[in-house]
Amino acid sequence: MTADAALFLDFDGTLVDLAPRPDAVQVDGALVDALDRLRRRLGGAVAIISGRPIAEIDVHLAPLHLAAAGLHGLEHRDAPDTPVRREEAGAEIRALRGLLNASGLLRDGVFLEDKGPALAVHYRAAPERAGEVEALLVEATAVMPGLHLVRGKMVVEAKPFDRDKGSALRAFMAHAPFEGRVPVYVGDDVTDEDGMRAALAAGGLAIKVGAGESCASYRLADVAAVHAWLETLAPALECQP
Numbered sequence: 160m161t162a163d164a165a166l167f168l169d170f171d172g173t174l175v176d177l178a179p180r181p182d183a184v185q186v187d188g189a190l191v192d193a194l195d196r197l198r199r200r201l202g203g204a205v206a207i208i209s210g211r212p213i214a215e216i217d218v219h220l221a222p223l224h225l226a227a228a229g230l231h232g233l234e235h236r237d238a239p240d241t242p243v244r245r246e247e248a249g250a251e252i253r254a255l256r257g258l259l260n261a262s263g264l265l266r267d268g269v270f271l272e273d274k275g276p277a278l279a280v281h282y283r284a285a286p287e288r289a290g291e292v293e294a295l296l297v298e299a300t301a302v303m304p305g306l307h308l309v310r311g312k313m314v315v316e317a318k319p320f321d322r323d324k325g326s327a328l329r330a331f332m333a334h335a336p337f338e339g340r341v342p343v344y345v346g347d348d349v350t351d352e353d354g355m356r357a358a359l360a361a362g363g364l365a366i367k368v369g370a371g372e373s374c375a376s377y378r379l380a381d382v383a384a385v386h387a388w389l390e391t392l393a394p395a396l397e398c399q400p
């Protein structure tokens with residue numbers, strides 16, 4: 160990677176190890192320092208692209224604010240201190256919320272993470288109920304053509320289908336400080352493949368974290384390997400002309 164790169168980083172499973180619940184992840188202070196150093200070395204061209212709301216990313220990386228896309232592209236912040244643009248929840252998401260709350264599904268280790276315009280049903284504490292979660296969401300959204308289901312790690316999410324991590328990357332690349340740079344996307348999950356494909360299509364690189372099928376040409380073994388790479392990257396870029 161060279162100093163003309165733009166770096167796009169997924170959050171869960173890439174920058175932080177997975178935890179039993181979304182609010183239980185731990186962020187290492189050294190990671191925040193490394194990201195801040197890279198942001199300065201890359202002229203501000205570092206962004207987080209996550210399924211989480213941007214406000215949560217800010218809390219976890221405090222005091223650092225970065226350019227960010229949240230909710231798989233439904234939220235966007237062009238630069239660290241510009242406002243977050245957010246799609247509002249449509250009628251179908253509101254209907255699905257009501258249906259899930261009335262369904263009896265949300266018990267015994269299955270819970271709803273209500274992200275506004277997107278809904279995530281988690282089953283990490285009850286993996287044996289994965290089929291039940293999948294079946295209910297498939298049946299419910301069969302009559303909601305504006306919604307799309309995405310499967311992540313022990314989670315099924317419903318969101319409007321016209322945004323994903325690839326559209327988020329393309330939106331960043333259309334403007335300074337990202338425009339004209341070589342995109343490098345790093346992620347661990349199936350939803351990151353859209354971001355990776357967009358980076359490759361723009362002449363960039365994709366790095367897959369962990370095992371599993373991927374369009375990426377490069378791999379990092381785990382979150383610890385991502386941290387080690389990020390920590391060596393800033394000094395290495397500083398040596399480049």
Ligand SMILES: O=P(O)(O)OC[C@H]1O[C@H](O[C@H]2O[C@H](CO)[C@@H](O)[C@H](O)[C@H]2O)[C@H](O)[C@@H](O)[C@@H]1O
Pocket residue numbers: 169170171172176177178179180181182183184208209210211272279281283311312313314316348350
């Ligand atoms: O795009 P990401 O930044 O990778 O976010 C994807 C989802 O991450 C979170 O869920 C995942 O991480 C949790 C904490 O480790 C874990 O408990 C859960 O099983 C994982 O699926 C987050 O809660 C979701 O909203 C994100 O979409």
